[in-house]
Amino acid sequence: MKTLRASSLSPIFYRPAQLRGLIFLGLLLMALGILGGMIWRNHQRFESVLSYVDYSHRIQRVSAGLQQVLIGSQTEQTLADVPVALAQTLSEMDGLMLDSHYLLETTHIRLQRVKNMLMALEQLDNLEKNARLLESLKIMGETLDFETLQREKLLEDINLDTQNELYIALVIFTVILISAFFFLKIQILHPLNDLRRLLERLTQEDFTPINTDHLDPLLLPVFVSYNDMVNHLADLEEANRLHAQSLQKEVKLATQALLEQQYSLARAERLAAIGEVAAELAHEIRNPLAGIQMAFSNLRKEIDNQEQNQRMELIGEELKRLARLLNDMLDQSRHSPEAFSVFYFKRLIADLTVLARYQIAENIHFYIDVPTHLLVNLPESGIRQVLLNLILNAADALEGKAGTITICALPRRENLELYVQDTGTGFSEEVLKQGIRPFRTSRQHGTGLGLSMVQRFVKAIDGSIVLSNVLPQGAKVLIVIPHCISGDKQ
Structure with missing residues (x-):
């Protein structure tokens, strides 16, 4: 199979990698968005509840002011004696009328009615004043009770909505976690297992390339690089095998040369022993030969025959040549010892x-x-x-x-x-x-x-x-x- 270079597959690799990364990032952002939306919505709800609670407290302060005015009226004090309490109460009523943080539309109507009753309070006698103040307190109490009931209902609704949102968020997070688990398992763990099996093939010296026709584009460059690597390793293994064969051949040649040298050495040792024997024999022959030469020299001096002298001279020359041969043999047998x-x-x-x-x-x-x-x-x-x-x-x-x-x-x-x-x-x-x-x-x-x-x-x-x-x-x-x-x- 003809493999492609990893550099030529870079666009094929990066497009699916970017797409999957964007999908995974989108899931993460969606989860964060849902969580942030829930937090923001609950924050707004709590802000609204706090404003409604504050509105109820203001209604209570108005009711408390009306109670002070009623107490002052019942103790036969003039309105001039309680101007501050009445002024504060009217001011609080104006603030309540301008504020829209009420839960029921009837609350604004009731507050308007109480304000109208208090505006004409100076023109009435004490009995009528007390009756209006009592009526105003009753209306304010009913308003506070209705607001409190409506606020409790609102809190129950908020609590129910929050629970539902938590359940929905839990389901969404569970889906995201399951999706992430399968994504990691399919897109990461499975390729890692495939890579582990490929590495095990390398440890078994299996340098066979794998088929990349049906691989995921995300993993294609990895396995293409693996094919390039095993092809290179196969070439190196072949070169190593040829080198090992060359070394074995050289070792065989060296061994053969060594054996030949050993045989030559054995032959040389044998010749050396023969030379040693020859040297000993030459040494033993040279001693009697010297005596023969001396006796022959004396015999030659005693013979006066010219013809015999010529023969004697030939024999003397041969004895000298024999002596020279024996001396040369002894010289050749001597060798210098090896240094320590x-x-x-x-x-x-x-x-x-x-x-x-x-x-x-x-x-x-x-x-x-x-x-x-x-x-x-x-x-x-x-x-x-x-x-x-x-x-x-x-x-x-x-x-x-x-x-x-x-x-x-x-x-x-x-x-x-x-x-x-x-x-x-x-x-x-x-x-x-x-x-x-x-x-x-x-x-x-x-x-x-x-x-x-x-x-x-x-x-x-x-x-x-x-x-x-x-x-x-x-x-x-x-x-x-x-x-x-x-x-x-x-």
């Missing part, structure tokens, strides 16, 4: 086991017991070749079977005790009795020079080598090298 160097012994063992792992079976395991900071002063190349020979001999002794090769190095004061042990069949009785000899081996493809080379190296550095068998089975080669520990022995 200080190094960490465990690091050398680790390098050797990695190198030997390419030449031995995988079912053969190494057990290494060497102090981490053990410093030694030895010919590094020589000891490396010694250990490699012992490890390969131990691996050959296992004959392809599962087993363990143990390499242990223990510092004893200034000496180093080193042994290589295997779990094979062990040394034969002949090898244990007669010791190490060149060209003697019990293996079909062996040269018989591995242990001989090891012995020659150990003796060259004043060490000793001991062969033994261990229980229940296996062979052990112990090497003791004196005066080679340097630095920290831990």
Whole structure:
């Protein structure tokens, strides 16, 4: 399937995202609007109720003023004695007439009637005054009672409307919450679960792109980016696989080269042993040859025959050439010993086991017991070749079977005790009795020079080598090298 770039799908992605965001914002604003409207409406209602309560209080003050005027009239005081109370009452009546915060239309009519009764109060006698004042108090009391009843009814209506609005708001908020829950579940949680499954596919190294034909436009760029990513990961995986194959090929070539070098080294060791034998033989031949030359020189002096002297001269030249050949052979057999160097012994063992792992079976395991900071002063190349020979001999002794090769190095004061042990069949009785000899081996493809080379190296550095068998089975080669520990022995 051909995938599109996420950048080309940006308009497709943003339009549905904006639409859904606007819908969600609209629901939120609607909920806030309903809540704000309810709060504002209830505030207005409470303001109206407070104004009605204040209006009733003013009616009560007017009634209280009328009571004061009535009391003054009944105690035979003139109206001049209570002008303040009457003036305040009339002023309050004017205010009530101008105010419209009453609940019943009859309230205004009653108040107008009381005002008319009070306006002509000065022209009447006391009896008539008292009758009008009592009538006014009665009317004001009835007005206050009617207003109070109407206010209580209004409060009941407000309470009922408020409850209904609360129920409606609760239903609306419930619908909004349910809608938000399903919106989050469908538009967010489900895509997250899909993304989780895609990530699980990545952990399983499944780099197959997914089909994006029927995806939600809101999620399309995410999954398109996922397809781009898995395609890139698939390319990287293929490159990694090719690189691994290249590395494996290089390792095989290196192993093959190493084996060839090992075979060449074995052949060189064999030739070296032959050269050593030849050097010893040349040394043994050169001594009697020197005596023959001296005797021949004396014999030549005693012969005066010219013809015989010529023959003697030819024989002398051949003896000199033979001596030169023997001297050249001895010179070639001599070599300079390798220089000593200080190094960490465990690091050398680790390098050797990695190198030997390419030449031995995988079912053969190494057990290494060497102090981490053990410093030694030895010919590094020589000891490396010694250990490699012992490890390969131990691996050959296992004959392809599962087993363990143990390499242990223990510092004893200034000496180093080193042994290589295997779990094979062990040394034969002949090898244990007669010791190490060149060209003697019990293996079909062996040269018989591995242990001989090891012995020659150990003796060259004043060490000793001991062969033994261990229980229940296996062979052990112990090497003791004196005066080679340097630095920290831990």
